[in-house]
Amino acid sequence: MTAMVIMGHVANAFGIHGWIRIYPYTENTDGLLDYTSWWLGKDNNHWHEMQLITGRTNGNQLDVKLKGCENREQALQLKGMQIAVPRNALPGLPENGEEGYYWSDLIGTEVMNLNNEKLGTIVGLFETGANDVLRVQNGKSDTQELLIPFIEQTFIKKVDLKCGRIIVDWSPDY
Structure with missing residues (x-):
């Protein structure tokens, strides 16, 4: 299949x-x-x-x-x-040498910050008009989520789908 x-x-x-x-x-x-x-x-x-x-x-x-x-x-x-x-x-991803991915590829990906602290796992994304936003479940509570703007170079430092990890410039208490 x-x-x-x-x-x-x-x-x-x-x-x-x-x-x-x-x-x-x-x-x-x-x-x-x-x-x-x-x-x-x-x-x-x-x-x-x-x-x-x-x-x-x-x-x-x-x-x-x-x-x-x-x-x-x-x-x-x-x-x-x-x-x-x-x-x-699915429609093809860009072939410009950059790593491409679909939103669905990010679901379940672990989110770590620059201090190597695990912030949680991506459970969804949504669009705000200004930018996309990651919904990150921290695992401690099903109702508590971190909302991290999906703005590359500002908050999103690295997307590594092979390792199942996204590195962000974000603190757990934002």
Whole structure:
């Protein structure tokens, strides 16, 4: 099977007619709606293909209807599943010699500061208009997040996907 790129996860059922609420990991909230075939699975395992019927944005999430998901019970069975698309279905990255990556490549990456302190793990990103922002979960509390502007050379010092680490100029108490 071709390499898959995690593009989001199923947050919950939405309504009683089989709709599900999606938390996308894409730069644009509706970016996942560009793909009519989604692969659902857990822990990067046992992927099964599902077809997108329709969807719409709802703030920073998506509400979608998938073929074969007809009621709330079926939708609840999908809760927590990861959503992926084959990497070869994504648009190409720049070929200018720079390391390119998708937002979804950053999810799960460890964030360290210049003092070699672990700040947490990236759980998402969002766009503000001025710049993108990393959502970093510190592991101590599910509700406490660090929000770090994704501004290269200012706050983001190094993105090393091979080591699964991003180095930032940021303090844990900002």
